[in-house]
Every structure is written in structure tokens, then in C-alpha cells.
Amino acid sequence: MFNTEVIETISKILKKGNSVELKKENGKLVVVEIERKVKAKTTF
Helix, strand or coil: CCCHHHHHHHHHHHHCCCEEEEEEECCEEEEEEECCCCCCCCCC
């Protein structure tokens, strides 16, 4: 099910430090990139 294109896409996302989510929509594999950003950081 994973071809080289999917593996390369996942590797690029992970190298950037983001998370990857794999979904199946309409019988097709979808690679979703999850990017977290800090809007406010408070230390006490």
C-alpha cells in the first residue's frame, strides 16, 4: 500500500519536525501534516 512517493512525503514532513497522520478517504490514502505552533508561552 505504501509506495516510494508516500514514504518520501512522510519522511520530508518528519524531518521538518511536524507530525504525520494517515487517513483513508474514499478508498484512498491521505497523508496529513500536523504543524504545531506556540502562540503564547509563560513561565512561572
